[in-house]
Amino acid sequence: MPILASDLERDSALTLSQAAIGCEFQIREVEGPACRQLRDIGFCEQMRVKKLTNGRNMLCTVCGTKLALSKDLANQIRVVPA
Amino acid sequence: MSESSIQARIALVGNPNAGKTTLFNSLTGQNQKVGNYTGATVSRKSGTFLTPHGHQFELIDLPGAYSLQPNSPDEKITRDVLVGEQEGEAPPDLVLCVLDACHLERQLYLLLQIIDLGHPVVAALNKMDSAEGQGLRIDPTALSEDFGVPFVPICSATGRGITQLKHALRHPFPRPPGRLWKGPAELEEAIGKSTRASEEAGACHPVADGLMNVAKTGSETEKLIQKIRFEYIHRAIEAGLQRPDEAALELTDRIDAHALHPFRGWAIFASLMLAVFWSIFRFAEIPMGWVEGAFEWLSGTVSGAIGEGDFQSLIVDGVIAGVGGVLVFLPQIVLLFFFISLLESSGYMARAAYLMDGIMNKVGLSGKSFLPLLSGYACAIPGIMATRTIPNAKERLATILILPWTSCTARLPVYVLIIPLIFAGAFNQGLALFGIYALGTLTALIAAKILKPRLGQTEAPQFLLELPPYQKPQWGHVFRQVWERAFAFIKKAGTVILGLSIILWFLNTYPKSESEDPTVQQEQSFNGRIGQAMEPVVAPLGWDDRMGTAMMASFAAREVFRSSLAISYATDEEDGEALRDQLVASTRDNGAPLYTPLVGLSIIVFFIYALQCLPTTVVVRRETGSWKWALGQLTGMTLFAYLAALLVYQGGKLLGYS
Numbered sequence: 001m002p003i004l005a006s007d008l009e010r011d012s013a014l015t016l017s018q019a020a021i022g023c024e025f026q027i028r029e030v031e032g033p034a035c036r037q038l039r040d041i042g043f044c045e046q047m048r049v050k051k052l053t054n055g056r057n058m059l060c061t062v063c064g065t066k067l068a069l070s071k072d073l074a075n076q077i078r079v080v081p082a
Numbered sequence: 083m084s085e086s087s088i089q090a091r092i093a094l095v096g097n098p099n100a101g102k103t104t105l106f107n108s109l110t111g112q113n114q115k116v117g118n119y120t121g122a123t124v125s126r127k128s129g130t131f132l133t134p135h136g137h138q139f140e141l142i143d144l145p146g147a148y149s150l151q152p153n154s155p156d157e158k159i160t161r162d163v164l165v166g167e168q169e170g171e172a173p174p175d176l177v178l179c180v181l182d183a184c185h186l187e188r189q190l191y192l193l194l195q196i197i198d199l200g201h202p203v204v205a206a207l208n209k210m211d212s213a214e215g216q217g218l219r220i221d222p223t224a225l226s227e228d229f230g231v232p233f234v235p236i237c238s239a240t241g242r243g244i245t246q247l248k249h250a251l252r253h254p255f256p257r258p259p260g261r262l263w264k265g266p267a268e269l270e271e272a273i274g275k276s277t278r279a280s281e282e283a284g285a286c287h288p289v290a291d292g293l294m295n296v297a298k299t300g301s302e303t304e305k306l307i308q309k310i311r312f313e314y315i316h317r318a319i320e321a322g323l324q325r326p327d328e329a330a331l332e333l334t335d336r337i338d339a340h341a342l343h344p345f346r347g348w349a350i351f352a353s354l355m356l357a358v359f360w361s362i363f364r365f366a367e368i369p370m371g372w373v374e375g376a377f378e379w380l381s382g383t384v385s386g387a388i389g390e391g392d393f394q395s396l397i398v399d400g401v402i403a404g405v406g407g408v409l410v411f412l413p414q415i416v417l418l419f420f421f422i423s424l425l426e427s428s429g430y431m432a433r434a435a436y437l438m439d440g441i442m443n444k445v446g447l448s449g450k451s452f453l454p455l456l457s458g459y460a461c462a463i464p465g466i467m468a469t470r471t472i473p474n475a476k477e478r479l480a481t482i483l484i485l486p487w488t489s490c491t492a493r494l495p496v497y498v499l500i501i502p503l504i505f506a507g508a509f510n511q512g513l514a515l516f517g518i519y520a521l522g523t524l525t526a527l528i529a530a531k532i533l534k535p536r537l538g539q540t541e542a543p544q545f546l547l548e549l550p551p552y553q554k555p556q557w558g559h560v561f562r563q564v565w566e567r568a569f570a571f572i573k574k575a576g577t578v579i580l581g582l583s584i585i586l587w588f589l590n591t592y593p594k595s596e597s598e599d600p601t602v603q604q605e606q607s608f609n610g611r612i613g614q615a616m617e618p619v620v621a622p623l624g625w626d627d628r629m630g631t632a633m634m635a636s637f638a639a640r641e642v643f644r645s646s647l648a649i650s651y652a653t654d655e656e657d658g659e660a661l662r663d664q665l666v667a668s669t670r671d672n673g674a675p676l677y678t679p680l681v682g683l684s685i686i687v688f689f690i691y692a693l694q695c696l697p698t699t700v701v702v703r704r705e706t707g708s709w710k711w712a713l714g715q716l717t718g719m720t721l722f723a724y725l726a727a728l729l730v731y732q733g734g735k736l737l738g739y740s
Contacts, residue, residue: 046312
């Protein structure tokens with residue numbers, strides 16, 4: 001991918017807490033202190049995630065599993081529209 | 083069967099909620115053994131089973147884990163056993179990996195990690211019925227080809243596929259497929275170099291060791307390996323799994339729309355809890371009557387068969403009154419455990435943890451602390467053990483320290499004895515019991531709020547929880563759990579409480595007085611003397627010497643309070659009235675009734691807060707690794723209980739209550 005296109009894609013990525021409810025996203029990057037724990041439970045690059053609710057603890061589905069995660073953790077996941 | 087006839091050891095591994103325990107029970111049946119791992123409090127559950135080929139295998143149930151990079155002490159055991167680093171435990175000959183077919187993609191990560199270790203592996207695709215119900219189409223053959231290990235579709239709850247699974251566990255085991263994925267040249271070179279170094283160092287599993295050492299070299303490498311594994315899974319799943327249209331709103335989502343709602347969710351949670359407590363009072367009455375009747379009959383029969391004297395008194399007033407006084411609460415304990423298991427098995431408990439996270443966060447804990455606290459309502463010991471799932475050490479310590487304030491079932495016999503002295507009617511009594519549990523919980527949370535900042539600085543707890551789909555309760559699992567707890571209670575009644583009842587009877591009967599008057603005899607006895615010595619301490623709480631003695635005895639085990647009173651009052655028993663009637667009839671020296679509602683309240687408050695359970699103190703010592711925390715907790719809670727009961731009684735008197 002050309003550098004500009006890659007940069008544009010990275011810049012258009014949102015954190016999971018910023019993402020809209022009811023939409024499906026693809027995980028672009030998982031970065032932060034809890035990234036290993038997040039990847040272990042299924043939040044890994046390329047995976048599809050659907051956000052279900054907002055709030056201090058938000059709900060989403062990854063690979064068909066419903067998960068609840070705090071805003072701090074959701075901020076460590078960057079997603080792009082699927 | 084003897085240990086020597088075991089031909090191989092199989093480790094059972096899987097993500098939490100994958101149905102590992104149900105599969106373990108289906109495979110091993112009654113042939114189970116529970117122990118501890120060397121140097122750890124994590125219990126080691128193992129069992130044996132026979133395959134259709136006549137081979138006997140030992141199955142070891144390892145704690146649930148999402149990956150082999152441990153995030154909690156439980157997960158560390160799983161990793162250490164699999165890599166052969168667990169003291170006193172040889173690496174398994176085969177790994178049986180349980181995968182929840184409904185969440186296959188996410189669970190294959192653990193399988194891939196295990197394959198990387200170089201073990202022979204068999205994958206059990208569990209909950210196939212639910213997956214098919216959700217419209218998922220899984221192709222075990224395609225998955226077997228991609229992962230190089232047999233995939234056996236099963237449903238451990240119904241027993242479907244268990245025979246085929248046993249067939250797949252054929253001895254000798256298949257060769258391990260080895261690492262399936264390939265990384266970029268640089269990574270492969272690093273892995274090769276590291277593997278050779280491990281070989282030279284004489285490692286048992288140089289390939290696995292080499293890979294793990296490379297992953298440890300930096301977070302970027304670890305991240306890269308994780309990414310390559312997920313990409314491999316992604317490709318494999320395209321052939322092996324077909325998803326249904328997501329148009330249909332699943333039942334779980336429909337229920338969750340209410341159960342996780344900020345208002346309706348709480349209403350459902352409170353109603354469920356209230357219904358549980360009401361049911362405990364309402365439905366336990368009938369079987370309690372049977373148990374009471376059986377003990378009365380036994381008492382009468384034994385009295386008739388044995389001539390009057392000390393031996394008859396020992397059996398009737400000591401053993402039967404003491405043990406019977408505690409066993410009568412078995413139906414209530416069975417009901418409480420039944421409801422807890424039911425809520426757990428149906429998937430509701432995780433929702434309760436999600437709801438509670440908001441409250442827990444306000445006191446410095448997270449929703450992860452809720453499940454151990456909830457187990458504490460059954461018994462503090464498994465609750466304290468369950469704190470091992472909390473990754474943050476400070477949060478874990480705070481949870482352990484406040485946990486005994488969630489009222490355990492050992493307190494139930496005392497509450498059930500005393501509540502009817504204060505309130506009439508099953509609804510009011512149920513409400514009072516709910517209030518008792520709420521008060522204990524509320525105080526525990528306030529204590530956490532005060533304690534947590536004093537335990538030192540720590541990062542804010544993170545909340546990450548899987549919400550499994552709702553499912554019909556697995557009745558086999560529910561009844562097994564209830565049976566295990568009921569059996570433990572009966573065993574305790576037959577051992578500890580029996581022993582203490584005999585000691586209490588002895589202390590109550592000797593030394594003998596010249597007088598025939600039972601009151602004088604009671605005063606003369608060791609118990610009477612201890613009670614008189616204790617009286618100045620307990621009198622400000624509104625208690626008499628017999629209650630003081632019973633309270634002292636209950637520090638060994640709370641249920642003994644009931645037995646001790648039963649044994650004390652058996653001396654002036656006239657026509658086999660129930661203990662409660664005797665309490666109502668008992669008076670102070672000035673003729674005023676002794677067990678007034680205020681005294682009842684003072685007893686209840688004392689029992690809500692006092693830590694009268696030596697095994698709990700021992701377990702806290704083991705889990706925290708220090709007597710400082712265990713003894714500090716014991717002293718602090720006892721003092722608090724005394725002061726709270728004092729405040730209730732003296733405050734109540736000042737307000738004009740008697």
